[in-house]
Amino acid sequence: MKNTRPLRWGLTIAGWAVGLGMFFPILWMFLTSFKTEITAVATPPAFFFRPTFENYAAVLQRADYLAFARNSVLVSLGSTLLALALAIPAAYSMAFFPTRRTRDILLWMLSTKMLPAVGVLVPIYLLWRDLHLLDTVSGLILIDSASVLPIVVWMLLSFFREVPAVILEASRMDGASPAEELVHVLLPLCTPGIAATALLSVILCWNEAFWSLNLTTVKAATLANFTASFSSPEGLFWAKLSAASTLSIAPILVFGWLSQRQLVRGLSFGAVK
């Protein structure tokens, strides 16, 4: 369709205003990360300034920042791998060998997402204390993978269902066992879908804050804890906070941008294809 010229101008201006407006807080944080601590709190706010990299240097020199970052990486990758390992066989079975109960199982899996985390905070805390899982990476991996598992199953299922059953049948005719069929036929066919699912899971685990704030203190604390520790009012280290935050969100933001189209499927539970 062709819009008239003034309308097109109006749309362009409105669209960019919305885009830049929504992005502005992130942009502002990004700019602040290149300021000195003094310019960061200057009034009027400095829009033009000599950029400095000292904040990034300072953040990266702090050994604890790297420890938090390592925990975030371990937790999000570990939870994703565990969730995929559990979900791939389940989704395979439900996609290609559905039974009368398949739909019930799927809905039940989704219903575990309805259990609010706070509702089980106390027992999980006490259990984790008794199992010596408090403040451990593996303890957090267990929790995070359980909470992403339903979304991972649903998303994988929607990708698996697009594979024509004929292809799998052909391999079965050739004498492939179900395990071989899964590993050699289905997984290679669905690599992009599995990658998108893994990415969504990494994003969700990376940004998860409730459990890491409540179950970890030092050893297994993630970047969510690290940034939350800046909330104390006495520390006005905005430039360093901005540098640390930029480093913490940049990889996930890039992943999110790259995979936005595929993410929709997992996030809408199949309502949007």
Add this chain to the structure above:
Amino acid sequence: MNGISTTKPRRFRTAPLLAPCVAFLFLWMIIPLAMTLWFSGERYNLLVPGKSAFAGWENYRSLLTTRALWVAMGNTLFLVGLVLVITLVGGTLFSLLLDQDFPGRNICRLLVIAPFFVMPTVSALIWKNMLMNPVFGLFAWITRSCRLGTIEFFSRAPLLSIALIVGWEWTPFAVLILLPALQSLNPDLKEAARLDGAGPVALFYHLELPHLLRPISVVAMMEMIFFLSLFAEIYVTTGGGPGLASTNLAYLIFRDAMLGWDVGRASAGGVLAIVLANIVAFFFMRMVGRNLEENR
């Protein structure tokens, strides 16, 4: 049907494939749930030495008769409602705008969805410090420049400020789902409606909105689940204050459990949170169930 073979009967048992996944989720759900229910009937405080004892309904009674619980319930529902309105209205409008053809629309879409990928603690800190800080914040500078004085966001309107932050984080989620849904609308239908003389408003009301209804309801229900246990944003910005002004149910339970070590009371609060979430979930399951059937 969905391409599932009907010619070949199932030849092997699917249980070994399904069991690990189902068992993992089942344990994750049932053990904590049973423990929460059990503790909620116990007099059990980690700071008070000695055994726990049966307390019957005492925890519930003490919780239900304190003002804090009702304030927190009210705050929870207020936050959920307000942020839902912000994100759904904002998300729908932004999606309609980004669905239009203008130079740079793809870049604008990326800019709009960006906040969804930002860690909640980081978003809360950016807003709290760099934008809403009454002395050094950008908003304070703008309002002062306009001679409007400064707005003390978190002491004057803590809930509204938190709603603003959460709205900023989750409007992109609505766009992420609603924009592709809008784009999946058959362009011929739109063209036909336009040829029949439908203006933009009529087009939206009679064609696009009905088409968006299901994705909108999925977004609403998903968001409701998250907003019912909003935590990180409150933890970072106001700590539930001033007083109880921004304490929601999640934060109240956190305070009882992690700051007061009152296991019994926090568990009773947890049970109430679960009940509240289940009322919401009831509607969600009905809707998703219907979606599932329509998609198949």
